Amino acid sequence: MYRTTIAVSLLLAAFVSAAAKASDINMNPGLWQWTALLDMPGMPLPLPPTSYTTCISRADFVPKDSQLGRACETIDLKTEGDRVSWNISCSQAAGVTRSWGSITYYGDSAEGTISIDIEGMQLSSTTRGKRLGPCQQ
Secondary structure, X not given: OHHHHHHHHHHHHHHHHOOOOHHHOOEOOEEEEEEEXXXXXXXXXXXXXXXXXXXXXXXXXXXXXXXXXXXXXXXXXXXXXXXXXXXXXXXXXXXXXXXXXXXXXXXXXXXXXXXXXXXXXXXEEEEEEEEEEOOOO
């Protein structure tokens, strides 16, 4: 379960950090909270939501979540209006995790879907983000 939580947090962070045309997206910079509601077929109980906060700006979408730190590569990134879609591959000690999905920004909020493959284990999530306020420095 811990491995799944870290992988999902890692992939959420990677897609947020990969938003290439940030100036075109309806996103207000500041401290954002990201929450994913996970669905994994075959699990007897639902997985708990994962959540973290990160400071993002138009120039720097790289999250500062201290649990992260594994290498991710954005294979494909597209922006269309306020929608960002991606395909990301992350190397971990246990293998490679892949993610693909999309998110739409609405100024102070965002929502989207993510599909994740962790060494053959499939996950999907509904992801929501909200701006909490200015970044604390």
